[in-house]
Amino acid sequence: MESNMDLDFTFKRILTRDVFSPEALRSYVPAMDALARDHMARDWKPNSVVKVLPLSKKYTFELACRLFLSEVDPRRVKKLSEPFAEVTKGILSVPVDLPGTAYRRAIRAGEEVREELMRMVEERKKETNGGEGKAPDFLSKILMVRDGDGEFLNEKEICNRIVGMLVASYDTTSSAITGVMNHLAQLPHIYNEVFKEHMAIAQSKGPGELLTWDDIEKMNYSWNVVRESLRLTPPAVGSFREATTDFTYAGFSIPKGWKTFWTVYSTHKNPDCFPELERFDPSRFEGSGPAPYTFVPFGGGPRMCPGKEYARLEVLVMMHNVVTRFKLEKTIPDEKIVYHATPTPVHGLPLLLHPHRK
Numbered sequence: 001m002e003s004n005m006d007l008d009f010t011f012k013r014i015l016t017r018d019v020f021s022p023e024a025l026r027s028y029v030p031a032m033d034a035l036a037r038d039h040m041a042r043d044w045k046p047n048s049v050v051k052v053l054p055l056s057k058k059y060t061f062e063l064a065c066r067l068f069l070s071e072v073d074p075r076r077v078k079k080l081s082e083p084f085a086e087v088t089k090g091i092l093s094v095p096v097d098l099p100g101t102a103y104r105r106a107i108r109a110g111e112e113v114r115e116e117l118m119r120m121v122e123e124r125k126k127e128t129n130g131g132e133g134k135a136p137d138f139l140s141k142i143l144m145v146r147d148g149d150g151e152f153l154n155e156k157e158i159c160n161r162i163v164g165m166l167v168a169s170y171d172t173t174s175s176a177i178t179g180v181m182n183h184l185a186q187l188p189h190i191y192n193e194v195f196k197e198h199m200a201i202a203q204s205k206g207p208g209e210l211l212t213w214d215d216i217e218k219m220n221y222s223w224n225v226v227r228e229s230l231r232l233t234p235p236a237v238g239s240f241r242e243a244t245t246d247f248t249y250a251g252f253s254i255p256k257g258w259k260t261f262w263t264v265y266s267t268h269k270n271p272d273c274f275p276e277l278e279r280f281d282p283s284r285f286e287g288s289g290p291a292p293y294t295f296v297p298f299g300g301g302p303r304m305c306p307g308k309e310y311a312r313l314e315v316l317v318m319m320h321n322v323v324t325r326f327k328l329e330k331t332i333p334d335e336k337i338v339y340h341a342t343p344t345p346v347h348g349l350p351l352l353l354h355p356h357r358k
Contacts, residue, residue, distance in 0.1 A: 014141045015306045019068070025309055028067055030210040032314060035063055036321040044322070046355035049331055051348035052181045056174035057085070059318065064169040068138040069120060069162070080116050083109035087163075088171050092341050110163075117159040138165060172235035173311050175342035176297075177318050178349050179233040180226055184319075185328035185351055187280055190225060195323050197221050202324045211317060219316050224282035226315050227289075230297040231268045232280065235342045238263040239299060267296055327354040 018024065039059050044050055061081045065071040071080075090106020097104055124139055142161055145153050153161075184191045201215050243258045254260065271277050273294040274284065284290060298305040305311075322328070329352040336346050 010145055012306065014138070014145070018136070018141050019138050020306055020310055025313060026213040028310070029213050029216060029313055029317065031067060032063060032317040033211040033321070035059065035066065036317050040321050040325060044325070044353060046326070046353055049350050049352050051350050053174065053178045053345060053348040056177040056181075056318070057170065060174045060177070060314065061166070061170050063314065064166055068165055068169070070137045070139070071120065076116070076120075080113060083112035083116075084166065084170070085109075087113060088167065088341065091167075113163065114156075114159050117162055118155050121155050121158050138162070168305070168307055169310070171342050173314050175233075175235035175344075176226070176230060176311065176315050178345065179229045179235070179343065180315060180319060181322065181328060181351065182233075182330075182345070182349055183225070183229050183280060184323065185330045190280065190282070191323070191328070194222050194225055194319070198320050198323050201320070211320065215320075216313060216316055219320070221282065222316055222319055223312065224285040226312070226319070227285045227295065227297075228280055228282045231274070231284075231295060232278075233337070233343050234264040234268060234297045236264055236297065237339070237341075238265075241303075264296055267294060270294065325353075325355065327356065328352075329354060 036059065039055070039062075043055050043058070058081070061084065062074075062077050065077045065080065071077060086105050086109035090102045090109070093102035093106065095103050097107065120139070121143070124143060128140065128143065139158075139162065142158055143152065184194060197219060201211075201218055205211075205215075238261055240259050240261050243254050243256050243260060246256050247254050268274065269277050273290060285295075289295070293300050298308040298311070331350045331352055332347055335349065337343050338346055
């Protein structure tokens with residue numbers, strides 16, 4: 001039987017070679033833009049107050065279902081998204097399995113998610129009949145993975161991999177979008193520069209023409225704004241790693257094999273790396289930008305998040321659709337941010353949408 005390490009390597013190869021390959025990422029941009037426009041029409045009404053965080057989660061989850069599972073039926077997406085939200089709430093909860101706890105709700109919700117995913121897997125297997133089928137998406141790719149004995153993965157292992165993909169593309173990216181919108185609403189001078197950049201792109205397009213990869217490449221200032229937002233409000237708190245050798249850090253001896261936890265916050269708030277560290281300054285990322293391993297919202301080194309470019313596209317596309325339509329006003333100027341798995345505005349970041357004059 002193929003080891004978990006071998007399966008992890010195969011899984012990562014699928015991500016880098018297929019799901020997040022340059023060709024795949026290019027093809028995602030118009031699909032992201034089309035879905036963002038649908039969401040604008042449905043949920044972002046002019047002169048209304050919207051809660052950015054739940055709407056961002058709705059967008060990122062629906063997009064992941066569409067691109068990774070080729071699932072576009074809103075009823076099936078909702079059947080997955082509602083229990084999935086409970087799962088993410090319970091991921092970092094105290095593991096006490098008692099009625100009424102977040103952990104118990106997450107367990108039950110996880111069973112619902114698994115049941116629905118099992119149905120999707122079975123349906124795709126019937127459609128493909130051992131082949132890759134019409135949709136070369138993540139689900140099709142992972143159905144073709146074999147273990148060391150030449151056997152296809154069982155349904156439980158496939159579902160676990162899908163859940164991992166959905167988690168990775170859901171909470172952190174929606175948190176990143178929310179952080180960007182928060183800074184754009186708070187900082188008019190930053191918003192104005194972003195608006196100019198995106199309007200120039202919008203005016204170069206024909207009526208109804210979707211965004212392309214080339215358009216994304218023109219969003220240089222906007223990407224610097226996103227990165228500065230990620231520096232100040234990183235969606236991920238950090239990660240555990242295992243020491244591969246004995247070493248000494250800050251006077252402490254760390255033996256080989258010990259687990260360590262590196263934090264994004266302490267790295268991003270190092271005054272030696274970022275002068276005036278609390279000031280929002282996109283120019284930090286001009287030219288060569290910060291020194292290596294000082295800006296690490298996606299991690300660093302060989303274990304850097306393979307979905308970094310996917311997240312970049314997703315945030316920039318949503319940014320484009322919002323700023324070309326609306327000026328943003330915070331209805332709760334001093335809204336607090338609490339930290340669960342990701343930074344979370346306690347009221348969901350309600351914004352008043354002021355449509356641009358034509």
